[in-house]
Amino acid sequence: MTSEQLFALVIVVIVAIVLTIILVSKNRHRIKRAILDRLNLDPQAERRKPHEPEQPFTEGEPSVLTEEESEAELERLQELIEGRKQIAWDTDLSHHLWGLYKNLLQYTSPPSLDRSIQDGDWYAVKILQVSTQNGLNKLEFELKGASYKFVDDEENQGWCDHMKLFSLFLYDDSGRCLIEVPMKLRVDKSGRKYSISSEGPKAFLPGDWISDFINVKLKHQSIRNREIRAQKHQERLSEIQDLRDRFGLWE
Secondary structure (H helix, E strand, C coil), X not given: CCHHHHHHHHHHHHHHHHXXXXXXXXXXXXXXXXXXXXXXXXXXXXXXXXXXXXCCCCCCCCCCCCHHHHHHHXXXXXXXXXXXXXXXXXXXXXXXXXXXXXXXXXXXXXXXXXXXXXXXCECCEEEEEEEEECCEEEEEEEECCEEEEEEEXXXXXXXXXXXXXXXXXXXXXXXXXXXXXXXXXXXXXXXXXXXXXXXXXXXXXXXXXXXXXXXXXXXXXHHHHHHHHHHHHHHHHHHHHHHHHHHCCCC
16 A cells, blocks of 8 residues: 555545544434433433422321321221220229319318318318309319319300200310310209210320329218218217107116
């Protein structure tokens, strides 16, 4: 091969390389798309904005439920609530609380209230204040160092067929309703009769307070029973004395 032929071959190779570079430059996007397609990648990936971090999940934030999910959730909650109501029924909690409330009301006269404040621990309960505001009867007290409040809304409820429906509430020192006991008040010839509705508590937050209240109510009831027996004994002694005096029945 002569020098002229070699020179011509080099020129041809250079021209081919230049043309190839020009073609590649013009078709780089097409080539890039083909490569990305082969790799199963999104060709628009580079054009996307940087990924923004997800918002942190806040516990308790309400989620949007579908119709089926809301129905299932309602059934689940109802089952859990029935289980909690069963705790109140098994412990006879509503009756214990109503009995304790009635016992405390019997000792809220000014002398009894003063004595409970002065003596501190009185029947394991320290009565702090008794009041009526906006038709609500309130009895504030302490039990084992914790503050509670009984509230009944009897005065705010109307009558229907000689019967009144109302609620007895128990609140802790933070204002949470620990339990709401549905009550019935019926008036007939024999007088006023209070009874607890069979539907169970309308609100109920179980906790250690349950055993404290049951124990103090049983203690109150035991003391009250002794007082009733002692009173009946004195009444019998007075009746015996009166009968002996009137009929001369002396031994």
